[in-house]
Amino acid sequence: MPHVSFTRHLQRFFPNLTEGEVPGATVREVIDELERRHPGFASYVVDETGRLRRHVNIFVGDEPIFDRERLGDAVTSDDHVFILQALSGG
Amino acid sequence: MSNQILLGTRKGTIIFDRKADGWKPRPIAHAGLSISYAARDPRDGTIWVAMDHAHWGPKLSRSRDDGASWENLTQIAYPKGARFIEQHLPTPGEDASTRPQSYKEASLLKVWVLAFGGKDQRGTIHAGTLPGGLFTSHDGGDTWELNRPLWNHESRGGDLFVGDATSRNDWGGTPAAMAYGEFVPGIHSIVVDPRDSNHIFVAVSCAGVLETKDGGKTWQGRNRGMLNDYLPNPEAEWGHDPHFVTQCTTQPDYLWQQNHTGVFMSENGAETWKRVSHPEVAVHFGFPIAVDERDGRRAWVVPAKGDDERMAVGGGLFVARTEDGGASWQTFRKGLPQEHAYDVVYRHALDARGDSVCFGSTTGNVYLSDDRGETWCCLGTHFPPVHSVRFA
Numbered sequence: 001m002p003h004v005s006f007t008r009h010l011q012r013f014f015p016n017l018t019e020g021e022v023p024g025a026t027v028r029e030v031i032d033e034l035e036r037r038h039p040g041f042a043s044y045v046v047d048e049t050g051r052l053r054r055h056v057n058i059f060v061g062d063e064p065i066f067d068r069e070r071l072g073d074a075v076t077s078d079d080h081v082f083i084l085q086a087l088s089g090g
Numbered sequence: 091m092s093n094q095i096l097l098g099t100r101k102g103t104i105i106f107d108r109k110a111d112g113w114k115p116r117p118i119a120h121a122g123l124s125i126s127y128a129a130r131d132p133r134d135g136t137i138w139v140a141m142d143h144a145h146w147g148p149k150l151s152r153s154r155d156d157g158a159s160w161e162n163l164t165q166i167a168y169p170k171g172a173r174f175i176e177q178h179l180p181t182p183g184e185d186a187s188t189r190p191q192s193y194k195e196a197s198l199l200k201v202w203v204l205a206f207g208g209k210d211q212r213g214t215i216h217a218g219t220l221p222g223g224l225f226t227s228h229d230g231g232d233t234w235e236l237n238r239p240l241w242n243h244e245s246r247g248g249d250l251f252v253g254d255a256t257s258r259n260d261w262g263g264t265p266a267a268m269a270y271g272e273f274v275p276g277i278h279s280i281v282v283d284p285r286d287s288n289h290i291f292v293a294v295s296c297a298g299v300l301e302t303k304d305g306g307k308t309w310q311g312r313n314r315g316m317l318n319d320y321l322p323n324p325e326a327e328w329g330h331d332p333h334f335v336t337q338c339t340t341q342p343d344y345l346w347q348q349n350h351t352g353v354f355m356s357e358n359g360a361e362t363w364k365r366v367s368h369p370e371v372a373v374h375f376g377f378p379i380a381v382d383e384r385d386g387r388r389a390w391v392v393p394a395k396g397d398d399e400r401m402a403v404g405g406g407l408f409v410a411r412t413e414d415g416g417a418s419w420q421t422f423r424k425g426l427p428q429e430h431a432y433d434v435v436y437r438h439a440l441d442a443r444g445d446s447v448c449f450g451s452t453t454g455n456v457y458l459s460d461d462r463g464e465t466w467c468c469l470g471t472h473f474p475p476v477h478s479v480r481f482a
Contacts, residue, residue, distance in 0.1 A: 013146070013162060040164055044146040047197035048167035054271065055145040085145040 002030060002075045007084045014038045022081075027058055028071035030081060045083060046071070055086040092443040094482035095458075096137065097450055098125035101474035103139050105157050105482075113458065113469050119157060127438055130482035131206045131215070137482070138215070138231070140201035148201045148219075152231060166217055166225050166234045168196040172241060173250040174221055177263040177273045193250060196221055199270040203438065205280035208287030216290070218277030220267050222246075224292055226306065237306045245297065245311065245328055260328035264295035278437055279335040283342050291335060291345070291360060298330035299347070299360055315363035319351045333377045334437040344386025344415075348379035348437070353391055355416050366416025372403045373410045373419045378440035380447065382462075387415040390442060390463050392435040392449055402431040409447070411463045425466030426457060438478035450476025 001021035011017050017038060024030035028050075035042040045056055052058065052068040059065070059082040065073040075081060093108040102118040103125050124142040131138060139151040139160070150163045173193045180186065199220040207214030213230040224237040242248060247255030263273030279293035288305035291312065298313040317324045318331070331350035338344040345363075347354040352367035352374050367374040375396030382388035390411050395403045402408075406428040410419045427433075433451030440449040447463045450456040454473040457466045 009145070040162075043149075043165045043167070044143075047147060048165075048170075049195050049197050051197065053145065053147055 001077050002079045002081050004030060004034070004081045004083065006082075009085055010041075010044065010083070013044060014041055017041075024075060026071065027060065027065055027067075027073045027075060027081065030075060031071060057084045057086050058082065059084065092446060092481035094130070095441075095448055096128040096130060096478075096480045096482050097456065097473065097476055098128040098139065098438070098478035099450075099454075099474040099476050100124050103128050103157075104473065105137075106469065115470065116157065119160060120151060125477060126200060127203050127478045129204055129206075129478075129480045133206060133209060133212050134230075136230070138204050140204060140217070142200055148198050150201065150217075150231060163231060166198055166201060166219065168198060168223065169236055171251045172196040172223075172236060174274065175247050175250070175255060175259040177259075177275075179263070179273050191255065193254075196223065198223075199267065199272060199274065200276070202266075202276050202278045203280055205282055208282055208284060211287045214287070216280045216282070218280050218292060220264075220270065220276040221272065221274030222261055222277060222294060224277055224280070224306070239307055240292070240300065240302075240309050243300070243309055245300075260297060261294060262296035262329060264331075266295065279332065281335060281337045281345070283337070284339050285342055291337070293332040293335040293347070295333070296331045297328050299332060299335060301360060312360040313363070314361065315356075315365075316349070316354060317351055317365055334379050336379060336381050338381045338386035339383045341386035344381065346379050346381045346389045348376050348391055350375070350397060353379065353416060355389070357386075357415065364416075366412070368416075368419050371410065371419050371421055372408075373421075376435070377437040378435050378449065380440050380442040382442060383444075385413075388413050388462075389416070390440065390447055392440055394434050401434050405429050405431055407431045407433050407451075407457075409449070409459075409463045409466070422459075422464050422466070424464070425459075425468070427455075436477055438480075439476050441479050441481050443481035446481065448479050448481065450479045452476065 001023050004022045005019040095106040097104040102120040105116045106113045126142040127140040137153040141149045151160045153160050176192045176194045203218040205216045215227045217225040225234040227234045244257045245260045247259040248257045261275040264276045267274045281291040283289035300309045301312045302309050316330050333348045335347045343359045345356040352365045354363045356363045372393045376393045380390045407426040408421045408423045410421045412419045433453045447459045452475045456469040459466045
């Protein structure tokens with residue numbers, strides 16, 4: 001199963017969020033599983049159209065995902081997925 | 091008299107309590123998060139906060155124990171198929187009329203304002219959003235529904251859930267949306283008539299004021315008498331830029347509007363508006379406006395030098411008050427900084443309750459008057475930029 005890591009800032013809203021294995025063949029499926037485990041989680045990462053939020057990044061390995069609209073990027077059991085916040089603000 | 095003030099600030103929620111030795115702020119709540127609006131539901135005491143997460147999307151938070159603990163809620167969400175006609179900022183050299191009409195799927199950018207239903211509608215809460223949605227909850231905020239008659243209004247192109255536009259779109263974008271990278275309309279004012287909870291006004295930047303008398307099933311524009319100095323036809327039905335609209339709770343036919351093009355008031359429930367600006371005392375441009383809950387002819391504004399500078403007029407901060415429906419205005423400066431003041435007060439950052447008036451500025455200064463705005467004391471000068479001020 002893909003291994004998923006998170007920015008620590010998400011733990012402020014989901015204290016039980018820990019990195020680890022999350023099943024899914026695409027980034028969307030990984031997010032859906034995280035939503036099932038932590039209700040409300042998806043709304044922090046994607047908007048109601050399913051689009052990745054402007055100031056959120058998801059990497060598969062070293063590469064940012066390509067499909068920010070539908071999160072259709074494939075992931076394999078060997079992949080490491082990072083869910084991060086973009087650097088912004090003041 | 092109110093004993094509590096709620097501030098929504100760029101860096102969190104601040105609650106002031108009136109103590110024997112003066113107003114005292116509590117430690118900041120929602121630390122680090124931008125709060126666009128904070129208010130207390132007068133029916134059940136719940137404190138509501140609209141959080142404007144930069145990264146994680148707009149969210150609501152509520153406290154049912156006077157701010158001791160907070161509960162984050164599932165976000166307000168546009169239903170699938172909610173579309174709007176895209177607006178574009180004018181581009182030099184481009185003929186906008188040749189640009190093909192395009193549609194965009196709506197997603198929530200900001201919860202701009204919250205309003206509470208009448209005493210007969212316990213659990214009913216309204217939210218105004220970018221991009222131009224009115225959402226209503228009938229279960230105390232657990233679930234929210236988009237008001238489709240307003241979203242599908244003929245002034246927005248009709249029902250875009252079912253197909254292409256059937257009428258012209260007269261709702262323009264607001265520059266306040268540009269912080270979110272989009273040029274979309276926004277609903278920042280929701281007024282529920284205390285005599286009839288199904289009688290509601292909303293104000294839209296940039297379109298104008300709309301009214302429903304049937305609980306949101308049908309809506310009509312209420313902009314007669316409005317003047318837009320930026321349009322070829324200043325009396326056009328749409329295209330107005332209300333900055334904030336409010337209503338006298340005991341004399342609800344009195345409505346007040348601080349607009350981009352001046353101060354306006356209505357004595358007949360928005361059937362007609364009249365401009366009551368007095369530029370000779372700098373009462374014209376600004377963002378917030380408050381009306382006395384006991385006397386619909388008494389109102390306050392905090393004018394700004396505008397619209398090119400948008401800061402305190404002449405480097406001195408003052409509040410203007412009318413007692414005669416805008417026929418004349420008095421300005422009050424005692425207790426407010428009179429040199430090197432560059433404050434501007436946002437649309438939700440002025441409130442009045444009884445003899446008390448309070449406002450907060452973008453430079454983090456908060457001032458309170460207990461004599462109807464005539465003299466002021468400073469509640470602090472180092473707060474984050476203030477987005478909203480509401481007596482609780």
